[in-house]
Amino acid sequence: MSWWHQNNIRMIQNNLRDIDAMMDVDRHIEWIRNFHANVLQIGCGGITSFHPTKLTDFQWTNPYLRGDFIGEIIEKAHANGIRVIVRFDFSKTHESFYEKNGHWYQRSLDGSPIRYNDTISACINSEYVQNLALKAIEEVIRKYPADGIFFNMFGYQTRNYSGGYVGICQCVNCRQRFSEMYGESLPVEENPDDPVFRKYCGFKKFTIDDILTRIVSMTRGVNPEIAVSTYDPEAIDIVRDESNSALDRPLPFWIYQSSDNVGLIEGSFDDKVSSNVAINAVDLPYRFMGISDHLNRIRLYGNMAAGGFLDWCVIGSFDDYTDYENFEGVRKIYGFHEKYEKYYGHFDPKTKIMLVSNGMRDSAEPEYRGLFRMLKEEHIMFTVVKRNALKYKLEQFDDYDFILLPDIMEIDHETAGALRKTTACVIATKYSLSLNPSLVKDLFGVALGEFLTDVRGTYLLPEPREVFPIFHERKWVYLDKPYYKMRLDPGVKGLLPKVEKAGYGPPERCFGHAVTDESMASFGNGNIYIPWAVGSLYYEHGYDEFKKIFLALMRMAKPVHRVIKTDAPEMVEMFFAPVGDSAYMLQMINMTGFNGITFFDSLPVSFDVSFTDILPNSIAELCDNGEKPVDFVDGKLRIHMLKSELYKAFLVKTGAAADELQWETAKS
Numbered sequence: 001m002s003w004w005h006q007n008n009i010r011m012i013q014n015n016l017r018d019i020d021a022m023m024d025v026d027r028h029i030e031w032i033r034n035f036h037a038n039v040l041q042i043g044c045g046g047i048t049s050f051h052p053t054k055l056t057d058f059q060w061t062n063p064y065l066r067g068d069f070i071g072e073i074i075e076k077a078h079a080n081g082i083r084v085i086v087r088f089d090f091s092k093t094h095e096s097f098y099e100k101n102g103h104w105y106q107r108s109l110d111g112s113p114i115r116y117n118d119t120i121s122a123c124i125n126s127e128y129v130q131n132l133a134l135k136a137i138e139e140v141i142r143k144y145p146a147d148g149i150f151f152n153m154f155g156y157q158t159r160n161y162s163g164g165y166v167g168i169c170q171c172v173n174c175r176q177r178f179s180e181m182y183g184e185s186l187p188v189e190e191n192p193d194d195p196v197f198r199k200y201c202g203f204k205k206f207t208i209d210d211i212l213t214r215i216v217s218m219t220r221g222v223n224p225e226i227a228v229s230t231y232d233p234e235a236i237d238i239v240r241d242e243s244n245s246a247l248d249r250p251l252p253f254w255i256y257q258s259s260d261n262v263g264l265i266e267g268s269f270d271d272k273v274s275s276n277v278a279i280n281a282v283d284l285p286y287r288f289m290g291i292s293d294h295l296n297r298i299r300l301y302g303n304m305a306a307g308g309f310l311d312w313c314v315i316g317s318f319d320d321y322t323d324y325e326n327f328e329g330v331r332k333i334y335g336f337h338e339k340y341e342k343y344y345g346h347f348d349p350k351t352k353i354m355l356v357s358n359g360m361r362d363s364a365e366p367e368y369r370g371l372f373r374m375l376k377e378e379h380i381m382f383t384v385v386k387r388n389a390l391k392y393k394l395e396q397f398d399d400y401d402f403i404l405l406p407d408i409m410e411i412d413h414e415t416a417g418a419l420r421k422t423t424a425c426v427i428a429t430k431y432s433l434s435l436n437p438s439l440v441k442d443l444f445g446v447a448l449g450e451f452l453t454d455v456r457g458t459y460l461l462p463e464p465r466e467v468f469p470i471f472h473e474r475k476w477v478y479l480d481k482p483y484y485k486m487r488l489d490p491g492v493k494g495l496l497p498k499v500e501k502a503g504y505g506p507p508e509r510c511f512g513h514a515v516t517d518e519s520m521a522s523f524g525n526g527n528i529y530i531p532w533a534v535g536s537l538y539y540e541h542g543y544d545e546f547k548k549i550f551l552a553l554m555r556m557a558k559p560v561h562r563v564i565k566t567d568a569p570e571m572v573e574m575f576f577a578p579v580g581d582s583a584y585m586l587q588m589i590n591m592t593g594f595n596g597i598t599f600f601d602s603l604p605v606s607f608d609v610s611f612t613d614i615l616p617n618s619i620a621e622l623c624d625n626g627e628k629p630v631d632f633v634d635g636k637l638r639i640h641m642l643k644s645e646l647y648k649a650f651l652v653k654t655g656a657a658a659d660e661l662q663w664e665t666a667k668s
Helices: 018-022 025-034 069-079 127-143 172-182 195-222 257-268 293-306 327-339 366-377 387-392 394-399 413-421 437-444 534-541 544-557 655-667
Strands: 010-015 039-046 083-089 092-094 119-121 148-151 227-230 238-243 273-279 281-283 286-290 310-315 353-357 383-386 402-406 425-429 446-452 458-460 477-479 483-488 493-500 514-524 527-530 564-566 572-580 583-590 605-611 618-623 626-629 637-641 647-653
Touching (some): 010 083, 025 069, 039 069, 039 127, 039 148, 069 083, 083 127, 127 148, 127 195, 148 238, 172 195, 195 227, 238 257, 257 273, 257 366, 257 383, 273 293, 281 310, 293 310, 293 572, 293 583, 310 327, 353 387, 366 402, 366 534, 366 544, 383 387, 387 413, 394 413, 413 437, 425 437, 425 544, 437 446, 437 527, 477 544, 483 514, 514 544, 527 544, 534 544, 564 572, 572 605, 583 637, 637 647
Parallel strands (some): 010 039, 010 310, 039 083, 083 148, 148 227, 227 238, 238 273, 273 310, 353 383, 353 402, 402 425, 425 527
Antiparallel strands (some): 092 119, 281 286, 446 483, 493 514, 514 527, 572 583, 605 637, 618 626, 618 647
16 A cells, blocks of 8 residues: 555645745754644745756756755655655746747737746646656656655646636647647637537646646656645546635635535545645735634644545745744644544545535536535535546446436436436436436436526425425525426426516516416436526525425435434534444534634534444544543434534444444553
């Protein structure tokens, strides 16, 4: 097993400034040790070389470099039991290389290069990335015993550091390669309805996967024990993502960012580990102020609880960093993880619900997030899988009771075949499978008709009442956002009759609504189709009625299995998963201090948890000072979380594993 597969990593990333080449390395290593970290990710090459490179024709040597910074920091880190992942950024070069090598660079629609400060954006299809970057990597990993390599901003960038849109690269390399592959000119607009742009999306995936495969192959040839990490999962070992903030990011704030990012990798790939970095900074322009300590800890606990490793990032060195507010919280969490690392990173939840994501990092995916949030608030365990990773899960479809497709507009032929055969109830929402109309017909007995955009003012009638008994007093639920009309095959059950809109404005004119024979949900062939944005409306507007409707439809199709039952508040995020033979981890993050924008101290809460699939013999709370056995009656555990207590973890054992826990406790 390679070192990263142990998944007991506590990583700190220092995004180095050029001046940090002069830092006191011994003091920096002491900082890393003090945080209980066992992996350091640190700047090495690409935009700036932090080592004395011989490849000066395309590597800009740090003008502040004195001696061999990378060599020294790897040597001293290893001496202290700390692994080192070296960070490269080949998305840009210093502007000094431009005059002789203009063909390396990304071009905007008007043909101009993309400049930012003294750097210029390089194109992934250029000689610089395709060939010279590999030489830069090879120089480092042959010279230094690095444990891993990471690439920042790898792929196709359409925005600069200020968020300004720079468009689809129009350089000669992209034009030529795209033409060779598709016989087309490059698109100039990101329009999903344009068939050429859809080809371009395939072009991006192919070219990124191709260069990553070559990088991994070269790296393995030098040293098979070097981990390769970036944001694209193809061929690599450690898949990176970020829990970050941005001042201009549209609300609602996604509080589940860490457990979402980690869960997506853990649920999609068996051979990769998740490195979801908690960015300390408020935003790129404000790197020297940290986010709320509460939010910082929620993100790190989310990484840990969902099965990823700990990963935290600050800019520069610690000595002259301007905000130590979050440091103690990081130390505490990293120290806790160090004490109990044998339990973390090895969760194997076998849930009964698969939630599919388009896996678009730059898109909010409101439909997916709405369903995600519904299940989290109801403390229903589920597995998230990327749409492009479904091909690895086809034989597991029947292990699930439900497969949820939120706005998954298109899937491949092989996955479509598996969905046709599965015993799971497939629930599709919003515009799912609208690009696979024959599959909609086969799965749901539905033909999609007119796409209606004039929707505002219409309602849903939550009927039949036996399906929606929870709606006692509220007779109508509003409908918003465009949707597809459905034509139902004979035998397919229609639900949620549409109430046609009438006039609105002065109260005197607000009448004339009529219940229609148009159904806004269908149940046929054991599957459910919801052609409107039930998840998006819940994510963006928050009305509980949308969650009630969705859960009622699930229960109509099949019982919704709960591995735990609890009366915990909705804003206590729950995790439950096996961690070995007859042993389970119950974890919870108390997010009751979150008011939608600001993070306050979490509220004190008390609640019960019982287990439906197991009969515990012993339960122990993982505490700072060791495992503490706790009382429970008939398998029911009473939990108390104090004010500002964000996280708790319990080890639940049955059978022989419980006997082992009791023996270990007696010894201590």
